[in-house]
Each structure stands twice: as structure tokens, then as C-alpha cells.
Amino acid sequence: DVKVTQSSRYLVKRTGEKVFLECVQDMDHENMFWYRQDPGLGLRLIYFSYDVKMKEKGDIPEGYSVSREKKERFSLILESASTNQTSMYLCASTMTGLLYGYTFGSGTRLTVV
Amino acid sequence: QKEVEQNSGPLSVPEGAIASLNCTYSDRVSQSFFWYRQYSGKSPELIMSIYSNGDKEDGRFTAQLNKASQYVSLLIRDSQPSDSATYLCAVIFGGTSYGKLTFGQGTILTVHP
Numbered sequence: 001d002v003k004v005t006q007s008s009r010y011l012v013k014r015t016g017e018k019v020f021l022e023c024v025q026d027m028d029h030e031n032m033f034w035y036r037q038d039p040g041l042g043l044r045l046i047y048f049s050y051d052v053k054m055k056e057k058g059d060i061p062e063g064y065s066v067s068r069e070k071k072e073r074f075s076l077i078l079e080s081a082s083t084n085q086t087s088m089y090l091c092a093s094t095m096t097g098l099l100y101g102y103t104f105g106s107g108t109r110l111t112v113v
Numbered sequence: 114q115k116e117v118e119q120n121s122g123p124l125s126v127p128e129g130a131i132a133s134l135n136c137t138y139s140d141r142v143s144q145s146f147f148w149y150r151q152y153s154g155k156s157p158e159l160i161m162s163i164y165s166n167g168d169k170e171d172g173r174f175t176a177q178l179n180k181a182s183q184y185v186s187l188l189i190r191d192s193q194p195s196d197s198a199t200y201l202c203a204v205i206f207g208g209t210s211y212g213k214l215t216f217g218q219g220t221i222l223t224v225h226p
Contacts, residue, residue: 042217
């Protein structure tokens with residue numbers, strides 16, 4: 001089975017801290033995605049990457065950046081955490097094409113205090 | 114703006130009944146459709162995919178696709194309390210690269226004993 005692993009299940013950070021969320025997949029998928037999920041707002045795409053060092057902005061990139069130095073790893077960076085970034089963060093990966101859905105990681109619930 | 118619409122529910126059905134979950138999408142050229150199940154506090158898991166008009170069955174689940182009406186549905190037969198979850202419809206819109214999914218807001222299903 002494809003595994004997508006997110007490094008932390010729960011995280012509490014202080015306002016203004018730089019926060020790193022890590023995601024690793026083990027099935028050689030080209031494409032990786034970061035979403036946040038909030039009640040009533042559904043899944044919102046922050047950034048995605050289609051190759052090493054390649055990235056594209058999603059719908060809500062402000063306040064975030066990403067890094068993909070290796071194919072299997074995709075990191076989300078909160079440059080200066082704010083309380084409105086308290087959320088569930090979900091990483092997903094997939095192969096290029098029309099036939100494949102995402103495999104999601106288990107999620108990181110981030111609380112910024 | 115390409116959109117995926119779902120009734121947010123909650124949809125409540127008695128145990129043993131058929132649960133019917135519906136989804137409409139805005140782009141006639143879309144080719145790939147997915148249903149995810151998400152338990153509270155967990156990440157989404159893929160339960161069905163469908164690409165051609167008609168029905169696709171997998172155990173108690175049946176996905177139905179009507180591209181002319183831009184409509185996809187999920188039927189759950191013999192519903193069980195363990196089916197209580199949020200169900201997300203997702204679409205790969207025509208012209209979308211990298212397998213990127215667009216999600217609906219999700220329908221909350223409650224199966225009561």
C-alpha cells in the first residue's frame with residue numbers, strides 16, 4: 001500500500017514561530033499536495049508540487065511556502081505562524097494522469113497560540 | 114470557476130437502508146470522479162473511482178455517473194452505523210494537470226441503529 005507519512009499528528013506553536021510540516025511518500029509519486037481543512041470551508045489547496053524543486057500556488061498560498069528537494073518529501077513552511085493558521089493540515093500524493101485519486105497522510109492538527 | 118457541489122446534509126438514514134449521496138460538477142469535459150470517506154478527526158480515504166457513464170459496484174457501494182447531466186452519486190446499500198462519516202466528492206476537471214482534484218464540501222451521513 002502507498003504510504004504518506006506526516007511527521008506530527010498534533011503540534012502546538014507560538015505566534016510568530018516558523019513552523020515546518022513534513023510529508024513523505026514511499027511510492028515514487030510525482031505529485032504532492034498540501035491542503036488545510038477547516039469546519040465549513042472544506043479542503044483548500046495551499047500548494048502543490050509536480051516534480052523536485054517545482055511548485056505551484058493553490059488557492060490560499062499566502063503565509064505559506066513549500067520545499068521539495070527530494071521526490072519523496074514535500075515540506076510546508078509557515079513563515080511566521082498566526083492564530084488564523086490553526087487548522088488540520090493534510091498532505092496527499094498521486095501519480096500524473098486521470099485514473100488516480102489521492103492518497104492522504106494522517107494529517108497534522110496545528111494549533112497556534 | 115470550476116466547482117463541485119454537494120448537499121452538506123446531514124443525511125440521516127436508519128440502519129439497513131440505502132444511503133444516496135449526490136454530487137454535481139460544473140465542467141462538462143471532466144473525466145475522472147472519486148468518492149472519499151472521512152471519519153471525524155481522520156484523513157479522507159478513497160472508496161470509489163468512476164470514469165465512464167453508468168454504474169460501478171464495489172461491495173455495498175455503487176457509484177453512478179451521468180456525464181450529460183454532470184452528476185455523480187454514491188449509493189451505500191445496507192447502511193451500517195460504521196458508515197457514519199463525511200463523504201467527499203472529488204473531480205479531475207478537464208485540462209487539469211498533475212492529477213489535481215477539486216473537492217466538494219462533503220455530505221455528513223449519519224446511520225442510526
